[in-house]
Amino acid sequence: MSMIPKMLITLGVILIIVGLLWQVGGKYLSLGKLPGDILIKRENATFYFPIMTSIIISVILSLIFFLIGRFR
Structure with missing residues (x-):
């Protein structure tokens, strides 16, 4: 098997794991609502x-x- 299909499979598995952790961990980690994020509320926007x-x-x-890259 060449290098590109292995890399795409690995990337897909990593993305699935990150997505699952983000979905489950979203209850405990408030990623997206950190201090330093800009939020501006107006009347209709x-x-x-x-x-x-x-x-x-x-x-x-x-x-x-x-x-x-270091360990490759």
Whole structure:
């Protein structure tokens, strides 16, 4: 089997695991409602920009990809 199908299968399994953990852990971890996220409410509109959540997800993904590249 070549490298690309193995990588796609691994990525799919990782995404399924992350999705399940996010679904179950959403009750306990308030990811998306962190201090630093911007929330503006007006009379008829709401603007939400999860800046701190985006930074945390970016750091975690960077570490994961660094580790995958390091041990490959």
